[in-house]
Amino acid sequence: MKKTLELLEPIGEPVSQDMKEKLTHGSRQFRMSVHVTKVPPMNNLVLYSHWHEELELLFMVKGAAKFHVGQEKMVVQSGEVVFIQPNMLHSAIRLNQEEIIFCAVLVHFNFLSSLENDQIQQQYVFPLFLNNRRYPLLIKRELEEKLRLIPLLEEVRDLYQQEAHGYEMLIKARMFEVLCRLEKCAAEYPPTGLPGQSRGGNSSMLAKKTLAYVQQNYSKRITLSDMAQQVNMSPSYFCRFMKKQFDLSPMDFLNEYRISEAVSLLETTDKKIMEISGMTGFSNVNRFTEMFKKTYGCRPMDYRKRLRQNR
Incomplete structure (x- = not known):
């Protein structure tokens, strides 16, 4: 049986320099994963900011989170589904202290494609992976009650975990059924009607470039001008761009990334707080403590103690 329950915890460098996710989804012979x-x-x-070649259908099992998909921001609650098209930058943060559990089904083009370029491939599969097929980004509970996607996705999850004989064929059949049900609402989302895709392709590329720069240089001194220069923008225009893309100012975005790296070090090492502060780019330990408390509601040392007690 496959292990699919994962705690969200440090996994080294989860993304490449251009923020493409490094995690392999499935194998060359079976290009999907749950x-x-x-x-x-x-x-x-x-969910850390990243993108991948696979189509992703993510449904919330428990709790709620604020998702950022392309240029769209949305609150996703239990019983709702997020439809994330291939190569779309996405991330999520929590809304409250409630426990969060979600399930993600990722499917590569090769998993759904045919050796022969038949009608199914031309009319449905190609448009889907070329971003010419539009479905709603967020399938809310009211629409989910009509489409009934979650029971199908739960069946895909169970088949994937149990690996009974012939499960691969059943998973492929269920995924085609999911896409068939989505067709019921595709007409309401024409190719030009989805923000953050055709009109926002360049913005998405610049956002990925900004993320990559921060990932590679967060431990150094970085100014607003340094960040803006990476995407050939003036500092003032770059501030507006970051607010639109990430709902944060450039420096808040940088500090949040630094704090996330600091949390990884607190969880996985015994390094002193002052050392972690310096390794994550903060000018002094007081500034680090201030920013950490603003994000997590406690000091770094208190966070580490609480973590160890829970373990």
């Missing part, structure tokens, strides 16, 4: 993730109450970060 991940069930449980987010501890202490973690503010639910």
Whole structure:
């Protein structure tokens, strides 16, 4: 049986320099995977900013989180589904201290494609992976009650975990059924009607470039001008761009990333607080403590103590 329940915790460098996720989804012979993730109450970060080639259908099992998909922001609650198209930058943060559990089903183009370029591939599969097929980003409870996608996705999860003989064929059949049900609402979302795709392609590329720069340089001194220069923008225009893309100012975004790296060090090492402060780019330990308390509601040392007690 496959293990799919994952605690959201440090996994080294989860993304490459251009923020493409490094995690392999399935194998070359079976290009899909299922991940069930449980987010501890202490973690503010639910899903780190990343993108991948696979189509992703994510449904919330428990709790609620604020998702950022492309240029769209949405609150996702239990019983709702997020439809994330291939190569779309996405992330999520928690809304409250309630426990969060979500399940993500990721499917590569090769899993759904045919050797022959038949009608199914031309009319449905190609448009879907070329971002010419539009479905709602968020399938709310009212729409989910009509489409009934979650029971199908739960069946895919169970088949994936149990690996009974022939499960691969059943998973493929269920995924085609999911797409068939989505067709019922596709007409309401024409190709030009989804923000953050055709009109926001360049913005998405610049956002990925900004993320990559922060990931590679967060431990150094970084100014607003340094960040703006990476995407050839003036500082003032870059501030507006970051607010639109991430709902944060550039420096708040940088500090949040630094804090997330500091949390990884607190959880996985015995390094002193002052040392972690310096390693994550903060000018002094007081500033680090101030920013950490603003994000997690406690001092770094208190966070580490609480973590060890819970373990």
